[in-house]
Amino acid sequence: MYKKAVSPLIATVLLIAFAVSLGAVLLTYMTTLGSCGGVSVEIATIDNEPQICYNTNSNKIDFTLENSGREDVEYIKVTVTGALEVENVDIRQGFPKSETGKVEIDYKKQALGALQKIKIIPVVIEGNEEVICGSDKSLTIEGIPEC
Incomplete structure (x- = not known):
């Protein structure tokens, strides 16, 4: 009576492949749970x-x-970002998940020059501290039309 079985070498290779694929899945899932992962x-x-x-009036x-x-x-x-200068503004308006809000920013055309682009960076609370989300979670908008 002959029994066929998986050789120890093939079993080891299969076990390593399974461990690597499981690690990749966990790594992908865990990075979305980090700071700003759900933003x-x-x-x-x-x-x-x-x-x-941009409202010129x-x-x-x-x-x-x-x-x-x-x-x-x-x-x-x-x-x-204007043609002459850059200004950073904090908009202290919350945006709960799945909600939408209107934002209005004063643009100092005399000081900044012609409007070139804006960058919007979300800030969240993790624990008891503010976390400024990275560039992968921010928006950059160029070519903003007039209202």
């Missing part, structure tokens, strides 16, 4: 038109921000 913000769209514009940048992530955004940091 996802975007400019809301209506009829495929992004809801962002009031010198304000108006946009609608949507929190499509699984984590509340405590507030946002906005970097406004």
Whole structure:
């Protein structure tokens, strides 16, 4: 009577392959649980038109921000880049998960020059401290149309 079995070498290779694939799956899952892992913000769209514009009459940048992530955004940091200067503004407006809000930023055209782009960076609370999310969670918008 002959019994066929998997050789020890093949069993070892299969075990290592299983361990590596399990590690890859866990690593992918765990990185979304880290700081800002559940954060996802975007400019809301209506009829495929992004809801962002620069109002030349009031010198304000108006946009609608949507929190499509699984984590509340405590507030946002906005970097406004003009042709002459850059300004950083904290917008102390919360964006709970799955909610949308309108934002209005004063734009100092005399000091900053022509508007070039804005960068929106979410800030969340992890434990008891604020965490500024990295560039992979931020939005950069160029070519902002006039209202």
